[in-house]
Amino acid sequence: MMIHPEGWKPAKGYANGxxxxxxxxxxxxxxxxxxxxxxxxxxxIGQMVQALRNIVAVVEAAGGRAEHVTRLTWFVTSKAEYLAHQAEVGAAYREVMGYHFPAMTMVVVAALVEDDAKVEIEATAVLPSDS
Structure with missing residues (x-):
């Protein structure tokens, strides 16, 4: 269940809780x-899509689906590159995750361990007890 405190402006593309x-x-x-x-x-965008597909593959391997993801933490190496492609980010996200927007955080980092990586995303999913 998505949690949104009364009186708060709508969250766009993520959930507050x-x-x-x-x-x-x-x-x-x-x-x-x-x-x-x-x-x-x-x-x-290409790396973001692949990272999200990788997350969904792990979730599915555990018996879940994309809608069971409850939290995403994004680490990006360029805030400017992310902001310059907002429309494409939204479309690419929906291509993989659908219209499911969990709690999200984005952190800009100087670099990632893999030199060619532009984005790293970690996730938490809560799978139904019977899955």
Whole structure:
């Protein structure tokens, strides 16, 4: 259940809080490389899509679906690049995650461990007890 305090302006593209009950899955930071650890995309959007697909793959391997993701923490190497592509970010996000917007945080970092990575996203998912 999405939590939104009374009187607050609407959250756009994220939730302020998510209340969930079930089995908790912590997904380590996923970057924009494939299962073979190859970067097929060098651009921010391509890497973002792949990182989200990687998250969904881990969630599905545990028996869940994208809508079970309750939190995403994004680490990006360029705030300017992220902001310059807002429309594409939204469309690409919805392509992978649908219209499911969990609690989210974005942190701008100087670099990521993999030199070619532009984004790393970690997730928490709460899967139903019967999944």
């Amino acid at each position: 998510v209340l969930a009950e079930g089995r908790i899955l912590h997904v380590g930071g996923q970057i924009g490389w494939t299962a073979e650890q190859v970067f097929e995309a060098q651009d921010f």
